[in-house]
Amino acid sequence: MKRTSVIRNSCAFSAIAAVIVWSCNTATNAREQAPVPAAPAAVLLHVDTTAIPDDKYGEAVRYGRALMLNTAYYIGPDGTSGKYLGNRMNCTNCHQDAGTKPFSFNLMLSHENYPQYRAREGQVLTLAERVNNCVTRPHNGRPLPLNSKEMVAFLAYFRWINSFVPKTQPHKGSKNLPVTFPDIAASPVRGEALYQQHCARCHGNSGEGQLRPDNITYTYPPLWGKYGYQPGSSMHRIIKQAQWLKANMPYDKATWNRPFLSDAEAMDIAAFVNDDSRHPRPDIKNYDYPHPAEKAIDYDKGPYADTFPATQHKYGPYLPITDYYEKRGMKASY
Ligand code: HEC
Ligand code: HEC
Structure with a gap:
């Protein structure tokens, strides 16, 4: 059974440019709905990796994406581009689909969200410093130099995926799925x-x-x-x-x-x-x-x-x- 066909209510995908609109009609009869102005539908973002430009910037974007997917190969304990990580995990293990999958610690907004105040450090961090937080833990590594080819590539990639985020419409999955707290402790x-x-x-x-x-x-x-x-x-x-x-x-x-x-x-x-x-x-x-x-x-x-x-x-x-x-x-x- 196709995934889209098992969802409750009637839902439909329609592709508009690089954006897929996810619209749901939960009412059985549209005429019963109160005439409130419709909130803009949250869109599902689609990142078209074939559109990475064929220039120097595109080269950095492509390397950034490769680093997300094959982090250990490039900068793991036996990394071909430098030994930075203390373990053999890849960024995409948690930020799935190289940070583009909705509700998977999605990184589509990161480029525009930094510099940002971070409570853990009690300081305003740049995106590069935030990347190094994940390099030092969960990857148990040592920070990438801020001007390294690898750090520049991560940042170029985050900027490029951010260009798929529409400015005037909300989109799905950059925050996490909420969970309802049970009355009892987790066991x-x-x-x-x-x-x-x-x-x-x-x-x-x-x-x-x-x-x-x-x-x-x-x-x-x-x-x-x-x-x-x-x-x-x-x-x-x-x-x-x-x-x-x-x-x-x-x-x-x-x-x-x-x-x-x-x-x-x-x-x-x-x-x-x-x-x-x-x-x-x-x-x-x-x-x-x-x-x-x-x-x-x-x-x-x-x-x-x-x-x-x-x-x-x-x-x-x-x-x-x-x-x-x-x-x-x-x-x-x-
Ligand atoms: C073990 C899981 C895990 C791995 C592996 C991991 N991260 Fe993260 N990362 C997280 C979590 C969890 C957050 C915080 C998400 C949240 O607060 O909802 C995060 C946050 C981030 C953020 C900040 C996002 C934002 O917009 O605020 C960036 C950037 C980031 N990670 C980059 C990376 C990079 C680059 C790698 C690989 C070198 C990596 N992460 C590897 C779990 C991971
Ligand atoms: C069919 C195999 C499979 C099953 C079953 C599975 N996982 Fe995973 N899990 C994966 C894969 C593959 C990844 C890495 C995803 C990626 O790289 O895109 C992953 C990643 C993770 C991560 C983030 C990376 C890390 O190692 O910290 C956590 C946490 C995790 N799984 C927990 C669980 C838990 C808890 C369950 C049971 C509810 C579970 N998984 C069931 C295959 C599986």
Whole structure:
């Protein structure tokens, strides 16, 4: 069955220039609808990689895209362009389709969103510095020089994909899929059973993933252990990971418009994957967030600007925490 045909309500794709418009009519009878002015439909973006220009800029864009897809080959532990990463994962393992897939830590807006204030550093960062955050963790590496061919290529690529974002219309999938917080804490124990059922066949019983036969990178990337992402990277946060799992995993079953896991299941699995007592990771030296009130509520290292223990920040229940922030007029970020 085609993916578009199983969606509730009547929905239709129509291609307009480089943009695909996703329009849904949820009413059974259009005449019953109140005559409110229609909000512009959110569009699904399509990046046409055959349109990368054939000039020096295009060369940088093309290399940037190659770096997103084959990061370990170029800048991994045995990288042909320099040894920067501490592990063999690729950017696209999390920013799928080289950062263009909706609801997969999508990077279509990054070019226009930086420089930006970042709570983790308590500073305004450039996009290049933000790229290096992911190079240093989750990739456990050392930062790329800001004027390196590789950094310039990443930035050229982000600028180029951003040119597909329409200026006057909203689009889908640059933010994460929201998850509804259950009343109870996420449980690594329930998560373990779900992991065995839905994840282990690709990522392995010990979360080690599966290396490609050439050993350069993975067919299935690792989820924990020496070669997985580090604590202090956003994937290590349970809400953040659950949002991503809901739209993207299991790889062969979930799509953003037809998630496979329920919100509670995604949180339980994320709790199991991120249970450091059973799944140690390479440690990091500093735990960031100079201003505790700006700390993401699912960050598992104190100090916090509230009275909740670190275990509740990590596993929930999160609703008492968001209520606490709301009552004091503070912003709960996650
Ligand atoms: C283990 C998963 C993972 C890998 C691998 C990864 N990232 Fe990220 N990256 C994230 C997460 C999580 C975020 C934050 C997303 C959010 O807050 O919703 C992020 C954010 C970013 C951002 C900021 C986006 C924005 O608009 O604010 C950039 C740029 C970025 N990553 C680039 C890279 C690059 C380049 C690589 C490869 C060198 C990479 N990432 C590898 C997980 C990953
Ligand atoms: C059919 C195989 C398959 C299954 C089943 C599967 N994954 Fe994945 N997973 C992948 C692949 C492939 C990628 C890398 C995606 C890419 O590069 O585009 C990935 C990436 C990931 C990542 C981000 C990269 C990293 O290693 O940190 C996480 C986290 C993840 N999967 C968790 C899960 C969880 C949890 C489940 C079970 C709910 C699951 N996966 C089920 C194939 C699978």
